[in-house]
Amino acid sequence: MKEILREMGMIARSLDSISNIEFKEYDLTKGQYLYLVRIYENPGIIQEKLAEMIKVDRTTAARAIKKLEMQGFIEKKEDAVNKKIKKLFPTDKASTVYPILKREGDHSDRVALAGFSEEETEILFHLLQRVRKNIEVDWEYVKKGNKRNY
Known part of the structure; x- marks a missing residue:
């Protein structure tokens, strides 16, 4: 990975x-x-x-x-x-x-973003938003005193 x-x-x-x-x-x-x-x-x-x-x-x-x-x-x-x-x-x-x-x-x-097309920039933005939303679930969980299972 x-x-x-x-x-x-x-x-x-x-x-x-x-x-x-x-x-x-x-x-x-x-x-x-x-x-x-x-x-x-x-x-x-x-x-x-x-x-x-x-x-x-x-x-x-x-x-x-x-x-x-x-x-x-x-x-x-x-x-x-x-x-x-x-x-x-x-x-x-x-x-x-x-x-x-x-x-x-x-x-x-x-x-x-130099060298990125407008379409690539838009795709990157949406992909990063998805990554952030995935991470936010763990952030909320840990913030409440919990420990993640690896």
């Missing part, structure tokens, strides 16, 4: 390393840009949904969110109905950085 997940991991780690280096000047490190982009694109999202979207545990998300808040990139606001719920919103500082993050993401897409 081909080592597809290793290839995917190398791609993800390479892009993450590039982003961490390039976004250091904006004081965004260790994948914080992922959180910032999702919050910017989904203003009012709650921490739990954000963690689920990025596929990290709540503690990891909480640390990144706290740091982004301390740096002035995001702010938490109480829900109008349920005061226990804190919604996440981008600040003006985030609005300044977001176009740069978006350009980098678009550039990385173009580089990664």
Whole structure:
């Protein structure tokens, strides 16, 4: 069997390393840009949904969110109905950085897909979505404290 997940991991780690280096000047490190982009694109999202979207545990998300808040990139606001719920919103500082993050993401897409036809790109996208959905089943299972059977 081909080592597809290793290839995917190398791609993800390479892009993450590039982003961490390039976004250091904006004081965004260790994948914080992922959180910032999702919050910017989904203003009012709650921490739990954000963690689920990025596929990290709540503690990891909480640390990144706290740091982004301390740096002035995001702010938490109480829900109008349920005061226990804190919604996440981008600040003006985030609005300044977001176009740069978006350009980098678009550039990385173009580089990664260089030489692919539109049809190949569409096929790859759908195949990767299927892979993600398959993995999400195990992620949900393990996240609840279970152990997979190998």
